[in-house]
Amino acid sequence: MLTSVSCTKCKNNLTADRFYKDSRSNRGVSSWCKACLREHRSQPAVRKRISANSSKRYHNNQAYRERAIAQATRRIERLREEKPGFREAQLEYQRGYHKDQKANNPAYTEKRKAKQREASKTADRKEKAAAQSRRFRKAHPEKGRALSRRWVQANPEAARAMKIRRRARKANAPGDICALDIKAVFERDGDQCLACGATEHLSIDHIVPLVKGGTNLRDNLQTLCRSCNSVKHDKTIDYRKHLGSRYRGVA
Ligand SMILES: [Zn+2]
Ligand SMILES: [Zn+2]
Numbered sequence: 690m691l692t693s694v695s696c697t698k699c700k701n702n703l704t705a706d707r708f709y710k711d712s713r714s715n716r717g718v719s720s721w722c723k724a725c726l727r728e729h730r731s732q733p734a735v736r737k738r739i740s741a742n743s744s745k746r747y748h749n750n751q752a753y754r755e756r757a758i759a760q761a762t763r764r765i766e767r768l769r770e771e772k773p774g775f776r777e778a779q780l781e782y783q784r785g786y787h788k789d790q791k792a793n794n795p796a797y798t799e800k801r802k803a804k805q806r807e808a809s810k811t812a813d814r815k816e817k818a819a820a821q822s823r824r825f826r827k828a829h830p831e832k833g834r835a836l837s838r839r840w841v842q843a844n845p846e847a848a849r850a851m852k853i854r855r856r857a858r859k860a861n862a863p864g865d866i867c868a869l870d871i872k873a874v875f876e877r878d879g880d881q882c883l884a885c886g887a888t889e890h891l892s893i894d895h896i897v898p899l900v901k902g903g904t905n906l907r908d909n910l911q912t913l914c915r916s917c918n919s920v921k922h923d924k925t926i927d928y929r930k931h932l933g934s935r936y937r938g939v940a
Pocket of ligand 2: 882886
């Protein structure tokens with residue numbers, strides 16, 4: 690079982706348990722040993738790249754997101770079991786650190802204050818802008834509607850996501866989607882109605898309707914044209930399965 694494997698980075702011959710499992714590699718383990726990979730990943734630039742990639746993936750990929758949440762939940766549960774009181778200890782440590790820094794490190798206090806000032810400035814700016822927009826729309830409803838129309842035209846997916854989110858909130862449906870999800874569902878389904886093949890007047894349909902307890906998650910969404918969507922109404926039909934092998938998207 691413990692055959693010796695060579696690391697392509699440090700060239701050492703090591704036992705297989707010194708490598709990460711990697712199903713994509715034909716030898717079943719990573720080409721770099723754990724120590725080499727750990728060292729590589731600890732470099733600030735690499736760390737930054739990895740975290741940027743994973744946050745992008747988290748946002749774009751529902752399966753990845755669910756895996757990550759499940760993993761984090763498991764980790765917390767395990768820690769709770771193995772080290773009861775770890776969270777309290779952690780908080781205690783953080784409070785101690787904060788107290789110590791506050792007493793001994795003027796730069797620390799200055800940095801925190803600057804951060805707070807920046808945050809409150811941003812919040813202020815946002816609030817002011819929203820109030821201004823409300824006032825403007827009240828005084829010029831015609832212009833306000835034109836602005837909205839222009840925004841919807843420029844951000845069709847975001848507008849759709851906003852509408853769907855509002856409906857999902859009303860139905861108390863679990864899950865959340867954004868413009869990227871809308872884009873991804875259209876792309877996945879080949880930018881066509883899964884029922885009739887139309888490529889125009891496309892809409893997003895909840896396979897299990899929200900009113901019947903369907904979730905507002907990507908895997909409960911499919912592309913239908915407006916007329917097929919209204920024919921389907923509140924029935925539960927997964928057209929991806931319906932099409933079977935003729936489904937041209939990536940399920
Ligand atoms: Zn190595
Ligand atoms: Zn259709």
